[in-house]
Amino acid sequence: MLELATPPSEAPDQHHFFVTAARHLETLLAEELRGLGIPEVRETRAGVACAGALADAYRVCLWSRVASRVLLPLAEWPAADPDALYAGIAAIDWSQHLGPEQTLAIHVDSARSGIDHTHFAALRIKDAIVDQFRERSGQRPSVDTAQPDIRLYCRLFRDQAALSLDLSGDALHRRGYRTEAGAASIKENLAAALLLRARWPAIAAAGGALVDPMCGAGTLVIEAALMAADRAPGLNRAHWGFSAWRGHDAAAWNGLREEAEARASKGLESLGRLCGYDRDSAAIRMAYANLERAGLAGRLHFERRELADCQPCGQVRQGLVISNPPYGERLGAKENLVPLYRTLGQVLRERFDGWQGAVLTANPELGRNMGLRAHRMHRLFNGPLDCQLLHFDIRSEAHVDDSPRPLPPEDRGPGAEMLANRLRKNQKSLNSWLKQQDIGCYRLYDADLPEYALAIDIYSAAAADANSGADAKAGASARPRASVEHDAGMQRLAHVQEYAAPPDIDPRAARRRLREAMGVISETLGIARENLFFKVRQRQRGNAQYDRQGQAEQFFEVREAGLRFLVNLQDHLDTGLFLDHRQTRALIGQLAQGKRFLNLFGYTGAASVHAAAGGALSTLTVDLSRTYCDWAQRNLALNGFAPPAHRVEQADCLQWIERPRWDKFGLIFLDPPSFSTSKRMRGSFDIQRDHVRLIQQTARLLEPDGELIFSTNLRRFKLETEALADLAIEDLKPRTLPRDFKRNARIHHCWRFRHRH
Known part of the structure; x- marks a missing residue:
């Protein structure tokens, strides 16, 4: 038996x-509908059942920020x-809903x-409607x-049909x-739900600002502005499912629209500060268009x-910072996102x-990497x-130190003593x-014991002056070699x-x-806890190995072969000095x-410093990263090497190597990443796939008797x-x-290439 959804006994x-x-x-939708004045609201699975006048349904269409559809x-x-x-x-008498000249879905x-x-069910419904009109x-x-x-929606559940007009x-x-x-933008109503859950309307009413540090196409910021300005989310829509419906009450709809337009005009007058940042310039262009x-x-x-450079907008001292960062599902593998979440935190x-x-976050x-x-x-x-x-009250008492706290001796298992013995043994064998x-930076331990899968590098260093490298000083080659282990001010x-x-x-x-x-580590090596710097070493893809893990900006000065270098043990996965390339840099200097x-x-230009100290006529350091270009300039200046003889180019x-070039070089060091992608690059780079072409193109820049050192x-x-048979090849790995x-003999590979004569 057919049952009408609105029984005839009810008011028309x-x-x-x-x-x-x-x-x-x-639940959030039910709260919103009550706030819109809908008289009868009952929360159910997948939505909210309501009762009211047709104008109430229109009001939900126009004003609901969370709803998906109104049926x-x-x-x-x-x-x-x-x-x-x-x-x-x-x-059903379909003439009450549409005419034969109209369309339906x-x-x-x-x-x-x-x-x-x-699909078959939809065809049968269409056939019944069409046959009635015919x-x-x-x-x-x-x-x-x-x-x-x-637009009609039919739900079949346990052989019961329920038909609705959308x-x-x-x-x-x-x-x-x-x-x-953008590539992973959230739907507008989900963005609104996040803002409501974060209590943005109350924050905005109190004069608070809003910042999205990874805004993409700007959805969260725009939805926040619509809320704060009391602008109906449906005010810009040109088409509605009821517009051509024969039961449409145009007068009720027009009255609601006029009211919404008046509220929107008034609301703009009190709109506060809202900002969106993103590292992708294309996303920012989309945000402005939206x-x-x-x-x-x-x-x-x-x-x-950049995320690391984000800050509050204007002089507002309180507000909401909200973001939908990548989860590792579509925009990047989970393991590569740890540095991003740490930086965000x-x-x-x-x-x-x-x-x-x-x-x-999914x-x-x-989220636990944020330290909040x-x-x-x-x-x-x-x-x-x-x-x-995840909701945070960003105050000092909510800060969480995620670095591993050393266990006291009484709580350690038998494996701890095995590790201590191995550290002592390794240190003793390396000391002489x-x-x-005269080596002050070295690898002491590299997963020697399977239970303790760690790499431990020791740095003898001094805290670097904030302006280290700002002024060129006396030539580094004239600086006397000193034992870094015993220099005043040095620490392990x-x-x-x-x-x-x-x-x-x-x-x-x-x-x-x-x-x-x-x-x-702390007790056996006599290293204070504050001098232990910990990171998780994941398999890296793209440019993740260059991403910031933090922004403490704490640099230490270390020495190698009498030369001075700045390292940062906290902000990046790598420290600025590849210790396994120590011998390679020495060879370059020779x-x-x-x-x-x-x-x-x-x-960071360490090889260029060695080349300059070894008597190179000039050095040119090329890298895509502005961070590392600046770092390389500081390292060169720290050792007394300055432009124009010693240049850095981003x-x-x-x-760069594909462009026509007149300049040739007597010595080239080529140490590319294993795999790389960047918004500033064309496509991707894979060292195994692309190394032949890369080496051939780079060899074109050599002088007739020049040498190319290639490492990976x-x-x-x-x-x-065989593909490089036109070049003389020497294996330099030993x-x-x-x-x-x-x-760990596979830590790197290294070859020397020369033109055959």
């Missing part, structure tokens, strides 16, 4: 309607087979029903799936301002800025004290991804060699890297062993006398010697592998 202007929402947003139920009936489904549709969902082919007038409506006059038309998250989006379409041009601020702790924070483990304690969480779905919205070679530092544990290792057991190790030296993928090395840390690298790295 009263209707039941159903408002849909994404999972876990039902007006038309009928319910048993539909165990296609004939019963057809009969129920045919029993039908969407069907089915669960636990005999009719499980939803019988009555000889004409029929047509189907338009893109933008129909009438009053919203397009899904309500389509506000009309976002015609393009902003203009939203009618908010000139009201908000977007800017291309450090920025919040250091620059947003007193603010509220909210971060959406991986709570990543979440005081509450909300579960939400971003499409199919089960996510958590370190003293003879330990750079501890944990190799990521395989998935089958209990993370709690691994963490306990790590804490044991940190205690053993070969550089009287030659023009080129350092490609120059990193450029994509792959593009890809452990499974295979040099394609000569360039330092004694402290011989436990």
Whole structure:
């Protein structure tokens, strides 16, 4: 038996309607609808059931920031087979809803029903409607799936059909301002839900600002502005599902629109400071385009800025910083995102004290790297991804030190003493060699014991002056060699890297062993806890090895072969000085006398310093990163080497070597990353795939008797010697592998190339 959704006994202007929402947003939607004055609200699974006048349904369409669709139920009936489904549709008088000249679209969902082919079910519904019109007038409506006059939704559940008219038309998250989006932009109604959960309306009312440090196409910032300006999210939409419906109450709708326009004009007058930052300039351009379409041009601020450089906008001292960073599902592998979350946490702790924070993540483990304690969480779905919205009260008492705390001796297991013995043994075997070679930075331990999968590097260093390298001083070659171990002001530092544990290792057991190790390292080597620097060494892809892990900006000065270098043990995965290249740099210093030296993928310029000290006529260091170019300039200046003889150039090395060049070099050092991608690069680079072309192009820059030193840390690298037969090749690995790295002979490969004559 067909049941009408609104029984005839009810008042003609009263209707039941159903408002849909994404999972876990039902409670938030119910709260919102009560705030809109909807008289009867009942929270159910996947949405909220309501009752009220047609104007109430219109108000939800126009004002709801969280809803997905507003459905007006038309009928319910048993539909165990296609004939019963057809009969129920045919029993409805369709002339009350549309005319034969109009278009329609039908969407069907089915669960636990005999009719499980939803496309076939939609065709049967369409046939019943079309047949009714043909019988009555000889004409029929047509189907338009893109933008129909009438959109119908039918749900089949346990052989019961429920048919509704979709009053919203397009899904309500389509506000009309976002015609393009970033690679992983969230829907507008999910962005609004995040803001409501973060209590943004109250923060905005109190005069607080809003910052999104990874804003992408600006969705969160624009939705926040719409809320703060009391602007209805549906005000920009040109088409609605009820616009061409024959039951449409145009007067009620027009009255609601006029009211919304008046509120929007008034609300703009009190709009506060809202800012969005992103490292991608293309995303910022999209954000500004979306902003203009939203009618908010000139009201908000977007800017291309690195995450580490983000700060509050203006002089506002409190507000909300909210972000939807990558989760490792679409924009990057999870292990490569740890530095990003650490940087985000450090920025919040250091620059947003007193603010509220909210971060959406599908991986709570990543959130724990922020060093902030979440005081509450909300579960939400971003499409199919089960996510958590983490809320932070950004104050000192919420800060969490995630570095492993050393376990006291009484709490350690038997393995701790084995580690202590190995450290003592390694140190003893290296001592005379370190003293003879005047080496102050070296690898002491490299996962010698499987239970303690760590790499431990020791640095004898002094805290660097903030202006180290700013002024060129006396030539470095004239500086006397000194024992760094015994120089005044020097201290021993330990750079501890944990190799990521395989998935089958209990993370709690691994963490306990790590804490044991940190205690053993400190006590056995006599290194203060504040001089232990810890990182997790993951397999890196893209440019992740160059990403910041923090921004403490604490540099130490170390020495190598009488030369001075700045290292940073905290902010990056690598420290600024590759210790396994110590012998390679020494060789470069020996070969550089009287030659023009080129350092490609120059990193922090250590090889260039050695070449300059070895008597090179000139050095040129090329790297894509501005951070490392600045670092290289400081290292050169610290040793008394300055332009024009010793220059640093920021450029994509792959593009740089392709350009026509007149200059030739007597010595070139080529040490590219194993794999690299960057928004400033064309495509990707893979050393195994691309090394032949790279070496051939670089060799073109050599003088007739020039030498090319090529190195790579890809452990499974295979040099394609046949493809490089026009060059003379010498394997330098035995000569360039330092004694402290011989436990791991695959740490790098190194060859020398010359033109054949």
